[in-house]
Amino acid sequence: MIQAIAFYFFATIVVGAAVMVIMAKNPVHSVLWLILTFFNAAGLMVMVGAEFIAMLLVIVYVGAVAVLFLFVVMMLDIDFAAMRAGFIRNVPLGLAIAAVLLAELLLAVGAYNAGGITLGTPDGSALQAADVSNIEALGALLYGRYILLFEIAGIILLVAMIGAIVLTLQPPKLGARARQNVGKQIRRRPEDATVMKNPEIGRGVEL
Amino acid sequence: MTAFFQSLGLSYEWAWTVATLTGIIVISLLVMFSVAMVIYVDRKVLGAIMMRRGPNVVGPFGLLQSFADGLKVFLQETIIPSAANKGIFLLAPIITFTVALAAWAVIPFSAGVVLADINVGLLYILAISSMGVYGVVMSGWASNSKYPFFSAMRASAQMISYEVSIGFVLVCVVLFAGTFNMSGIVNAQRGFGLGVINGYVVHPLLFPMWVVFFISSLAETARAPFDLTEAESELVAGYQTEYSSMSFALFWLGEYANILLMCSLNTLLFWGGWLPPIDWAPLYMVPGIIWFLLKTFMFFLMFSWIWATVPRYRYDQLMRLGWKVFLPMSLVFVVVTSGWLMATGHFG
Numbered sequence: 001m002i003q004a005i006a007f008y009f010f011a012t013i014v015v016g017a018a019v020m021v022i023m024a025k026n027p028v029h030s031v032l033w034l035i036l037t038f039f040n041a042a043g044l045m046v047m048v049g050a051e052f053i054a055m056l057l058v059i060v061y062v063g064a065v066a067v068l069f070l071f072v073v074m075m076l077d078i079d080f081a082a083m084r085a086g087f088i089r090n091v092p093l094g095l096a097i098a099a100v101l102l103a104e105l106l107l108a109v110g111a112y113n114a115g116g117i118t119l120g121t122p123d124g125s126a127l128q129a130a131d132v133s134n135i136e137a138l139g140a141l142l143y144g145r146y147i148l149l150f151e152i153a154g155i156i157l158l159v160a161m162i163g164a165i166v167l168t169l170q171p172p173k174l175g176a177r178a179r180q181n182v183g184k185q186i187r188r189r190p191e192d193a194t195v196m197k198n199p200e201i202g203r204g205v206e207l
Numbered sequence: 208m209t210a211f212f213q214s215l216g217l218s219y220e221w222a223w224t225v226a227t228l229t230g231i232i233v234i235s236l237l238v239m240f241s242v243a244m245v246i247y248v249d250r251k252v253l254g255a256i257m258m259r260r261g262p263n264v265v266g267p268f269g270l271l272q273s274f275a276d277g278l279k280v281f282l283q284e285t286i287i288p289s290a291a292n293k294g295i296f297l298l299a300p301i302i303t304f305t306v307a308l309a310a311w312a313v314i315p316f317s318a319g320v321v322l323a324d325i326n327v328g329l330l331y332i333l334a335i336s337s338m339g340v341y342g343v344v345m346s347g348w349a350s351n352s353k354y355p356f357f358s359a360m361r362a363s364a365q366m367i368s369y370e371v372s373i374g375f376v377l378v379c380v381v382l383f384a385g386t387f388n389m390s391g392i393v394n395a396q397r398g399f400g401l402g403v404i405n406g407y408v409v410h411p412l413l414f415p416m417w418v419v420f421f422i423s424s425l426a427e428t429a430r431a432p433f434d435l436t437e438a439e440s441e442l443v444a445g446y447q448t449e450y451s452s453m454s455f456a457l458f459w460l461g462e463y464a465n466i467l468l469m470c471s472l473n474t475l476l477f478w479g480g481w482l483p484p485i486d487w488a489p490l491y492m493v494p495g496i497i498w499f500l501l502k503t504f505m506f507f508l509m510f511s512w513i514w515a516t517v518p519r520y521r522y523d524q525l526m527r528l529g530w531k532v533f534l535p536m537s538l539v540f541v542v543v544t545s546g547w548l549m550a551t552g553h554f555g
Contacts, residue, residue, distance in 0.1 A: 002220060028292075028348060032345070035341070042334075051325065052327055052330070055327050055331060055333070058334035058337070059330065059334045062334070063333075063334065063337025063340070063367075064337070067340055067363055070344055071344075071360075071363065074356075135327070135387060182527070
């Protein structure tokens with residue numbers, strides 16, 4: 001009973017917010033609706049017993065990815081009229097994407113009804129491993145059976161990160177290097193930077 | 208508490224619902240009350256350090272000052288700038304406030320006194336506190352004003368930077384405790400130091416991590432010396448500039464609820480939570496919640512002490528500290544800690 005209420009609650013908000021992502025006129029509102037979608041998707045994941053994935057979804061997508069997204073969208077100076085002007089031109093592309101998505105959905109529903117996947121059962125109750133928490137079960141799989149794939153994924157991410165840093169690295173311009181030596185800054189004392197002068201009146205100071 | 212409501216003749220579902228709702232209301236009210244009192248303490252400590260009196264007019268010793276302030280803002284008019292994005296402008300303080308309260312759901316106040324004793328408690332806190340940045344970013348953008356927008360940019364960059372090193376510090380703690388459950392982490396600290404001292408902070412590998420965590424929690428809550436988001440000499444009042452009355456008060460309360468949360472996390476993760484400092488039977492006569500509150504309050508005093516004494520960081524110094532000092536340091540400590548635990552056979 002309470003599961004059903006919670007499921008329909010989360011599911012309605014996920015679908016509604018997802019629709020609002022594409023319906024909202026202001027792109028910043030779109031991103032905020034997207035965040036609401038993520039958050040409620042995490043709620044759905046808690047319901048199927050995947051609390052670890054749910055928390056990761058919130059930490060990674062809501063806490064980091066969407067923030068950067070919001071950043072970029074807020075900084076952009078977007079002309080809303082120009083954006084909507086190309087609607088007719090983009091309709092064929094949009095319809096094509098929609099058709100692909102619909103086909104995928106139908107395929108997924110068909111495959112699910114055909115059975116064969118042991119992840120969950122058609123009545124919606126996920127298989128529960130006895131006495132093993134989510135994190136332990138995932139850890140045993142990731143660091144046991146799939147250790148090679150896990151390490152490869154890690155190395156790909158590392159390479160991507162280094163690549164991003166190298167791309168944005170600007171070579172220091174000659175002469176105008178604004179680099180700070182923190183040790184030097186901390187060692188600097190008032191005596192090194194200031195002098196006390198006691199000039200006679202009307203004489204001025206020579207430094 | 209569910210059992211108590213069941214004994215009143217309710218079915219399990221209703222008893223659970225009523226018990227949970229009661230728990231939520233009790234915790235929220237108590238957190239709000241502590242926030243009001245802690246604001247008073249903050250101002251008194253600041254006053255004492257500056258050789259002023261601090262609030263001393265409303266009530267005995269000025270004790271009711273926060274409540275008077277609360278009543279005042281409640282009666283004021285909410286001004287919404289005409290250029291503001293109205294919906295988001297009003298939503299932002301609500302998000303800050305809600306998020307600040309939601310994290311308290313998994314905080315164990317004493318043995319078994321916790322609203323939701325979930326397996327991923329620590330991750331839940333990380334997830335909820337990463338939501339906190341939205342209140343700031345949304346308010347800064349929706350105000351449609353320059354200074355709040357600068358402040359929002361600063362705040363979000365600051366929060367994201369320090370969350371990274373906080374994450375690695377938490378990994379070190381979890382490696383020692385072997386669980387993400389908050390109560391489990393506290394219980395793992397019993398007799399940790401030579402079988403006598405309760406608390407992870409005595410371990411030479413975890414003490415530096417606690418220092419990193421404490422400084423990061425100052426930065427995460429945008430307290431001095433990292434209060435660049437509200438640097439009054441540069442940004443008026445930061446992202447709160449355009450806010451008035453109750454919407455301003457929600458920011459204010461949420462900020463202090465976050466500070467208290469960070470203090471209690473310091474207590475729970477490194478200083479033994481509700482356990483007495485020393486594993487000695489007579490000390491367990493004192494209820495666990497007293498120890499918890501005492502330790503949390505001690506950290507709050509440190510927060511206000513630092514507020515009154517340390518000058519504000521420059522923004523580039525703040526970023527340098529987060530990315531070039533804390534991040535490499537905590538990464539190295541994760542590696543060293545796991546190596547040490549493997550070498551000493553901690554994982555069996």
